[in-house]
Amino acid sequence: MSSPLDDLNAVLASSVEALAAGQPVTAKLGVERPKQPEHGDFATNAALAAAKGLGEQPREFAEKLTEELGRRLGPALVSAEVAGPGFVNLVLSDDWYSSAVDAVLAAGDAWGSAVADPPLQINVEFVSANPTGPVHVGGTRNAVYGDALGRLLSFVGHKVHREYYVNDAGSQISALGASVQARARGEEPPDGGYQGEYIIALAGDIEGAADLPADEVSRLAVELMVADAERSLARLRVVFDDWFHETTLHAGSPTPVEKALAILDGDGRSYRSDDALWLRTTEFDDDKDRVLERSNGEHTYFASDIAYHQDKIDRGFDLMIDVWGADHHGYIKRMEASIAALGHDPACLELLIMQLVHLVDSGERAQMSKRAGDFVTLDELIDDIGVDAARWFLLERSHETTMELDLTLAREQSAENPVYYVQYAHARIASILARGAEEPSPAEGEDEPLHASERELVRRLLEFPSEVADAAERRSPHRIADYSHKTAQAFSAFYRDCPVIDAPPAQRDFRLRLCAATGQVLARSLDLLGVSAPQSMTRD
Template identity: 60%
Template sequence: MTALADLHAAVRSAASAVADGAEGAAPDKASLERPKQADHGDFATNAAMVLTKALKRPPRDIAADLAQRLQDDLGDHVERVDIAGPGFLNVVLADAWFTAALAGVLAAGDGFGAGGADPVRDVNVEFVSANPTGPLHVGHTRNAAYGDALARILELRGHRVSREYYVNDYGTQVVKFGESVQARARGEEVPQDGYQGDYVAEIAAEIPGAADADPSELALAAVELMRSRAEASLRRFGVEMDTWFSERSLHEPAGDARVEAAFARLEEQGRTFRQDGALWLRTTEFGDDKDRVLERSTGEHTYFASDVAYYLDKLDRGFDLLIDVWGADHHGYMGRIHAVVDAFGGRREDFELLIMQFVQLRNGDDLTAMSKRRGTLVTLDDLVDAIGVDAARWYLLARSHDTQVELDLAAAREQSRENPVYYVQYAHARIASVLRDQGEERVAAALAAVGTLDGVALHASERDLVKAVLDFPAVVAEAEERRAPHRIATYATELAQQFSAFYRDCSVKNAEPEELRSFRIALCVAAKATLARSLGLLGVSAPQEM
């Protein structure tokens, strides 16, 4: 447990003791929060308020008992406990609590903020999954940044995570792509509804004999080249997929074995019916707005048929939780996919569909629109070339996934405190510089002494930086629960701001006595590690110098 968790436990323990088993008392509901005003103490609790009804006593009287109990239990780690307003308690902690808290952070090492998942689950996160008929564009890039950051957060919490990309390498769009590549190889215009971008000609030039190749074989070769390019682009962006799942594999060997197996299982369960020669799935039984066709009267499988087989395969692989990250244009598919998972016996709480919102790029007054078929798009690689991996990932993650992002390329390139990713990275580099100035031996000595510094008198900025560092585990837990990597970006900015205040107010080099200097060195080590871990969860680098 962290120092904050211990403090919260002490508050609940005091509330339980004061409640003394009273019927209806709920001491576990006692909160512990950071007051908005600094003069209201380090932490505040509503413990007296939650006991008022059960104890049938004035809340200020209960607060007085709680204050005494907390002072007795916390001993020299608490300076005082004040009663405020109708019965809130403001806890002012002693410097000894802060030094002990810092020692706990450093003792935890890489384990600080890690673990806590209950239960630990095998999680499949499917994201990006763009059609392999064109380069990954900036919308896919946001999806990649989000899915990978979410996976990193889940892993830090202790879950076992598999990253998956579903390759749509089967169907009409693949045929049209192959036809477009062949047309370019022959120096002809692409067919109507074909693919227009320059990348089509590039693919045609990379495939020997494309002009005269068998259309089906050419289409597969072209799609595999695009998939390979997507993999390289994602790797450049810091994303490594564990599984590249081929839609075509669901329809091979000949006879659509895996698709037919999915149909057979649904038929056994009475989930399908025939009408006008077509095979339908009763998705309305699971809340969809209408039933869906699996197989047309001609015997041709619909795109939905692949989805059915794919989700059966996912469920059969034994994951405890499936998380799919989809683009904004897929919102209308949610009902039918939830119905598929329900039909195969999956639980709603074990399957999540997260919808990303759109990205607009702005460079001055120019807003960039995208169309894969027309070839007018900004690719992942274009974005990385323009602003770098770090800025791209930060700006695409800094807002909640369900809100639209407008990314200003000029602002993202700016090297000033107005650019948040630069500001946070600069704070990390500055801490690294401070520690280099102290030398490895002095830093090691400070870390060895941190548990014995009880008598050190601390500045308010030191106390605030310790509290900011201590927030990290709770922020990670919240980011996991809310599926909200943007909370990590917000936290990293706030931590950098707290370090800047510390750097302004508290000299490390000239600190006296030596015990205070040791504390400040140790605090720099903890702040640096926590900033680096936060940036790492976002897939952003933590530079040692800038």
């Protein structure tokens, strides 16, 4: 895929290199979007960055750079000026802009995509909420984040495997089964049991729940909870490749857990003390050693988790990304330590922490649902604000920031709601393109130079590949939300300033192409977020 900005950056780099006359240039060089319009179409601090290492005066170097750029870019370059401490501001020709739009259209669906070097097999594990209750808002944020991250990583050329880890072993599962059985018998759940109304529903859905063996009730309850989670998440457009059950780590002979412990033991990473088995995580920067097997002989959750990650590595993944809830951040050190203890490169595991979501409605905290005195569930959230709004609002903020979700705004079907604003721009473009295809070209007219709004919009479209690369590298889908909104704004300005259908033939042609390119980029941006890009919009 040929990108006009890549080409421009390449010319810049080779120009600097020529001026450096053999001396190595280590600085990162590239053009940027200037904040001030008077700073040209593109600006570069290349002279500032390079002159430092070459022992030259930035402004003098910048002067030489403008001359070199003029020679290499020819008529595509309208002007190159030195400003401030040594910035170089560039203005490019209308022809350059026109061919840039062609490049976007020629790339089509691939615009912004990449071929990763090297392409990795990436396992993204997310949500993984315990199957002891419905998925709540926190899990919903985790779900859309993990999913969008997966979309991004795929788009930049990696092979992504989405996985949900089902904690279907341990005391909590016994408690679930006991609670269901109690309800089936018309009793209150036991101490430490689950109180939600969904337990009563489960009791009704499991035939013979009152009399079946307890662990059979547990097993069936987990099955139903997992199916329920799968259904809810599918509504959210989040689909997993694999639902990995913890119990498989305790099955077979030896079990995966036993195998993992054997590796650790063989390498002298673990030891016995106070009748328990400990892992020397302190050798890898943890605060204290951690228990693998309790003195009562049971494995800890940590032991399962180690076996689970060993299993992922055995399955051939180059990179494991775990998306954890904020309450798990205290486990990062020991998990990383365990990977090192198993003898793996620590870089093969990436632990991302999702911060909390607070729901706000009409200025009030709205964390509690009327139903069951419980937290708001994924289903309730979708029923309330819809999938597109839910995904958008949960994705527009950085995952590492505690955020508030304003339900009042999210429900709003107007331009005050950014998700509708972006979708509206897309629908409007579809409408213009349809008319452009149907209606004949109008009377002749005189073409004019490109309007500032047109140039601004083209520049936005050209930024897309680097925005995508940046978002993927930083694991930050929220950047795409921000980008799509800015692009929609740039389109709105263009729409205001530049008639398309009634423009003179050549100009009309360019503007239709610009509309098509914009629609394509908006659709792709929304797709990366898992938000729909409608051809037309109707109010509810």
